[in-house]
Amino acid sequence: MAEPLFRRLALIGVGLIGSSIARRARARGDLAGEIIACARTEATRARVRELDLADRVLEDPAQAVRGADGVILCTPVGTYGAIAEIIAPHLAAGAIVSDVGSTKQSVIRDVGPHIRPGVHFVPAHPLAGTEHSGPDAGFAELFEGRWTLLTPPDGADPGAVEKITEFWRRCGAMVETMEAGHHDRVLAIVSHLPHLIAFTICGTADDLADESRGQVLQFAASGFRDFTRIAASDPVMWRDIFLNNREALLEMLARFMEDAQAMARAVRWGDGGYIEDKVERGRKIRHSLIELNQA
Amino acid sequence: MAEPLFRRLALIGVGLIGSSIARRARARGDLAGEIIACARTEATRARVRELDLADRVLEDPAQAVRGADGVILCTPVGTYGAIAEIIAPHLAAGAIVSDVGSTKQSVIRDVGPHIRPGVHFVPAHPLAGTEHSGPDAGFAELFEGRWTLLTPPDGADPGAVEKITEFWRRCGAMVETMEAGHHDRVLAIVSHLPHLIAFTICGTADDLADESRGQVLQFAASGFRDFTRIAASDPVMWRDIFLNNREALLEMLARFMEDAQAMARAVRWGDGGYIEDKVERGRKIRHSLIELNQA
Numbered sequence: 126m127a128e129p130l131f132r133r134l135a136l137i138g139v140g141l142i143g144s145s146i147a148r149r150a151r152a153r154g155d156l157a158g159e160i161i162a163c164a165r166t167e168a169t170r171a172r173v174r175e176l177d178l179a180d181r182v183l184e185d186p187a188q189a190v191r192g193a194d195g196v197i198l199c200t201p202v203g204t205y206g207a208i209a210e211i212i213a214p215h216l217a218a219g220a221i222v223s224d225v226g227s228t229k230q231s232v233i234r235d236v237g238p239h240i241r242p243g244v245h246f247v248p249a250h251p252l253a254g255t256e257h258s259g260p261d262a263g264f265a266e267l268f269e270g271r272w273t274l275l276t277p278p279d280g281a282d283p284g285a286v287e288k289i290t291e292f293w294r295r296c297g298a299m300v301e302t303m304e305a306g307h308h309d310r311v312l313a314i315v316s317h318l319p320h321l322i323a324f325t326i327c328g329t330a331d332d333l334a335d336e337s338r339g340q341v342l343q344f345a346a347s348g349f350r351d352f353t354r355i356a357a358s359d360p361v362m363w364r365d366i367f368l369n370n371r372e373a374l375l376e377m378l379a380r381f382m383e384d385a386q387a388m389a390r391a392v393r394w395g396d397g398g399y400i401e402d403k404v405e406r407g408r409k410i411r412h413s414l415i416e417l418n419q420a
Numbered sequence: 421m422a423e424p425l426f427r428r429l430a431l432i433g434v435g436l437i438g439s440s441i442a443r444r445a446r447a448r449g450d451l452a453g454e455i456i457a458c459a460r461t462e463a464t465r466a467r468v469r470e471l472d473l474a475d476r477v478l479e480d481p482a483q484a485v486r487g488a489d490g491v492i493l494c495t496p497v498g499t500y501g502a503i504a505e506i507i508a509p510h511l512a513a514g515a516i517v518s519d520v521g522s523t524k525q526s527v528i529r530d531v532g533p534h535i536r537p538g539v540h541f542v543p544a545h546p547l548a549g550t551e552h553s554g555p556d557a558g559f560a561e562l563f564e565g566r567w568t569l570l571t572p573p574d575g576a577d578p579g580a581v582e583k584i585t586e587f588w589r590r591c592g593a594m595v596e597t598m599e600a601g602h603h604d605r606v607l608a609i610v611s612h613l614p615h616l617i618a619f620t621i622c623g624t625a626d627d628l629a630d631e632s633r634g635q636v637l638q639f640a641a642s643g644f645r646d647f648t649r650i651a652a653s654d655p656v657m658w659r660d661i662f663l664n665n666r667e668a669l670l671e672m673l674a675r676f677m678e679d680a681q682a683m684a685r686a687v688r689w690g691d692g693g694y695i696e697d698k699v700e701r702g703r704k705i706r707h708s709l710i711e712l713n714q715a
Contacts (some may be wrong), residue, residue: 311638314644322621323702329609340602360700403623406626
């Protein structure tokens with residue numbers, strides 16, 4: 126068994142991702158010698174104690190990070206600035222602060238200024254999740270075979286980056302490092318825009334007259350079912366993601382709307398060749414995805 | 421074992437749906453005494469023979485329907501008018517003509533006028549499918565536990581409607597009858613619009629610069645993966661569906677675009693409450709779907 130990477134690991138937030146990290150750390154001793162879990166509500170703290178996910182369960186983030194050599198923010202990204210301000214004076218010298226948020230420029234903007242010299246800051250984003258949330262939703266294998274993207278800011282300590290890389294490798298993830306702005310653009314198209322569209326179309330369906338709505342639910346074909354699976358995610362988490370990747374998301378949405386308008390025009394004017402071409406391109410992207418997954 | 425519903429059943433088109441009907445009919449003798457399969461290309465006919473899906477495999481629809489008491493059109497809906505014109509003079513007295521198309525007003529418009537008195541016409545739509553196509557993609561259990569919607573035109577023969585109902589019940593489907601225009605509106609929102617959106621977003625991603633596109637594929641999170649599964653369907657089939665449910669599809673698309681614009685506006689101006697509300701509605705629809713499936 127490898128030595129634990131962190132002597133004391135503080136997890137701020139214990140939802141799907143935080144509780145999955147805790148479970149993985151509990152399952153083997155190679156991630157953390159001691160796990161401190163921090164949750165805002167008493168209900169979550171009680172549940173984390175019942176599930177025995179941590180050595181200590183605390184309400185106050187400042188207390189949670191004291192003496193920790195690893196701190197991972199696992200709350201919605203909109204909370205990061207306030208939490209960073211609270212924990213900053215209490216971070217131990219040499220500690221590494223990381224996170225799991227889906228937007229990375231905002232994390233560097235909101236957390237970076239609070240990190241004093243001698244404390245390390247390595248933003249990270251595990252591309253893993255389900256449509257469930259909360260401490261009961263997590264499982265130790267969530268990150269296995271999935272990507273985790275690191276976006277260390279300029280001048281980040283190479284040792285700290287290597288340690289977070291190793292942390293996620295031990296969780297079973299494949300790790301890649303990229304610039305935060307690039308991360309946000311890629312995630313806007315592969316994740317944030319699809320979710321925004323899924324939430325929107327659910328609302329569109331919900332707005333139909335009552336009689337139609339019942340039949341929409343009754344006859345939901347596979348198409349709509351896939352959308353609703355995407356759409357059954359945590360409202361606050363997604364609100365924060367959309368608001369914190371605003372520019373890239375609005376750009377991708379604008380491109381998508383132009384393309385949807387072009388498709389509408391093709392349908393209206395009966396341009397079968399255009400429609401066929403678009404469907405064919407979707408098929409090809411699907412094919413590429415399958416090939417990449419097999420590789 | 422029940423007596424076969426049809427003495428001789430002609431399947432015009434042997435793709436995913438047609439070959440699934442053929443497999444179900446082959447598996448048990450309660451659907452058809454004899455199966456005639458009709459396919460346009462020699463490649464498909466050869467494959468249907470290899471798979472032993474029919475008693476006879478023919479190229480000419482007119483020949484295929486001769487002496488058949490049941491005829492089911494299983495080709496893309498855009499072909500129905502021409503096929504109806506070809507087969508009309510050769511339909512046996514008392515035969516029932518049905519189909520499996522995803523648009524129903526267009527079927528009544530394109531096929532109805534060719535049906536002479538004494539021949540019955542009962543349009544049907546099994547809400548079943550996968551992202552695969554062709555005679556190899558079918559399986560006998562495809563329709564089990566799924567809905568099949570019938571849209572008999574005014575004055576349809578009750579006996580013929582009952583026979584098609586029984587046909588799909590024996591395939592394992594739940595059957596409901598509704599007006600064709602209503603069917604087309606419900607399907608526009610539960611299936612046609614989601615597919616149009618999925619095809620569009622795949623194109624939007626494909627238009628990104630090459631370097632980003634590679635990473636889109638590499639890091640495709642669950643959101644985008646669900647979209648590409650939807651998008652990997654048959655181009656000609658979907659082209660025909662979009663063009664033959666034009667009005668309902670354009671209306672649902674216009675509603676969706678308005679809603680997406682409202683979402684974009686909320687993101688731009690930081691209206692977190694609006695976004696949270698939309699995500700919450702998606703969650704509720706998801707919840708309703710799960711409850712209905714359990715009921």
